[in-house]
Amino acid sequence: MYHGPEDSSFFQPDAPAARPSLRVGLLGIGTVGAGTFRVLRRNRHEIAGRAGRPIEVTMVAARNLARAADVVGEGVALVDDPMAVVNHPDIDVVVEAVGGTTAARDWVLQAIAQGKHVVTANKALLAVHGSEIFAAAQAQGVSVAFEGAVAVSIPIIKALREGLGANRIEWVAGIINGTTNFILSEMRAKGLAFEQVLQEAQRLGYAEADPSFDVEGVDAAHKASLLAAIAFGTSVQFERAHIEGITGLQAEDIAWAEALGYRVKLLGVVKRREQGIELRVHPTLLPEQHLLAQVNGSMNGIMVQGDACGPTLYYGAGAGSEQTASAVIADLIDVSRLADGRPEQRVPHLGFRPEALRELPVLPMAETRTRYYLRLPLANTPSALAEVSAVLETAGIGLQTLQKKADPARPERQQLVLLTQECRERDLRQALTRIEALASVLGAATLLRVENLE
DSSP: OOOOOSOGGGGSOOOOOOOOOEEEEEEOOSHHHHHHHHHHHHTHHHHHHHHTSOEEEEEEEOSOHHHHHHHHOSSSEEESOHHHHHTOTTOOEEEEOSOOSSHHHHHHHHHHHTTOEEEEOOHHHHHHHHHHHHHHHHHHTOOEEOGGGSSTTSOHHHIIIIITTTSOEEEEEEEOOHHHHHHHHHHHHHOOOHHHHHHHHHHHTSSOSSOHHHHTTHHHHHHHHHHHHHHHTOOOOGGGOEEOOSTTOOHHHHHHHHHTTEEEEEEEEEEEETTEEEEEEEEEEEETTSGGGGOOTTEEEEEEEETTTEEEEEEEESOOHHHHHHHHHHHHHHHHHHTTSOGGGSOOTTSSOGGGOOOOOBOOGGGOEEEEEEEEEEESSTTHHHHHHHHHHHTTOOEEEEEEEEOTTOTTEEEEEEEEOSEEHHHHHHHHHHHHTSTTBOSOOEEEEEOOOO
8 A cells, every 4th residue: 555755745746836806996986985995994804715715995086185085094096187097007806986988888888998897887878878888898808797787786797687688578677776675765754745755855964965866767777777688688778768856746646545555656667578578667656465565665576587596675775885895896706706817708798799689679668568556636516437438448448446535615516436457558548538639627636656576
């Protein structure tokens, strides 16, 4: 029997050489940038263990260098020109944490041209310029990672691109804007008007001084357009999204929805149809027992329906400094793991190989089929209801629920609330035009869509 030397390493392969650190250039040291720096430093050992090497921020671009120095301390180069970071030869990955769609586009495209990987949570940038950015990255063989762009603490991008990769995705629907969900939750709980709750949201920091991107639905539409592209293997088509916000919502309609067994949520909905896809953001009535209807406050929730997996649900914070950092650093870990491999071995930006992407038409809202909530101010006469019902019947629109409520302050008026059966929006809009022309109808109808998401 052979007895080798006592040194047991005789039978062990040489230990692999330690990989050099992944050197990160950070553009912006505000909410997202500072959170990313803090979490990278605090959890550096766990992150290095997962990434296979240390991940270090070595250079930061910031407008306020004194504030940046307070955040990062010593050992990190500080500059006030983002292009100095983007063009620096010793930077491996650029993290864009500034926002916007103009200068950020230039920085990201220049980083790609320099052969650097990019990580961003900038959903507006990718919704508007994503096709250009992804094409440039593909040509250069680098990655653009953006988990933090949608529902930051929820890894929905990875779930759609990888975890559900075996599925034909049928639809995705989600509460993907925390500001509007906080406002709607407070309106329902306290019976307050939109303007009152918006002021409270601004005071608490849930809403910006200019909240229009959130409350008008634009932020949610940016995210929904990215989800649609990944779910269905098509290009990012934000410019074709249907967008409605919550500024016109009345506390009265939220109360009516509650009485009927529903809750109002601002939903991003993307659905696969034979003729194309639906891509829409608008206030929606959900059955109060539905899981998404239970998502309250500033939290986010997303449901995905796949043909093989069935329904899956994702819940978590949709905003926050370290919540966004969690997603940004997850992207950095992926970049670290895959940067040395061949580009064709990486997960494609939109989940599908570029040659497999298809241009799917986005259907106009007129072709959407769903159920509807209608509230009509009517004259308090015996014939008023019959006249409205006759128009809907002629249009082939069935009713599921009908309720009336007299106006105590004005006995000549009443409120009529209807829930329709599923119908095409074009047909309902045409019927509403005829209804609003009736002498017994005393004002414009309020229309909200109803989704069961079964």
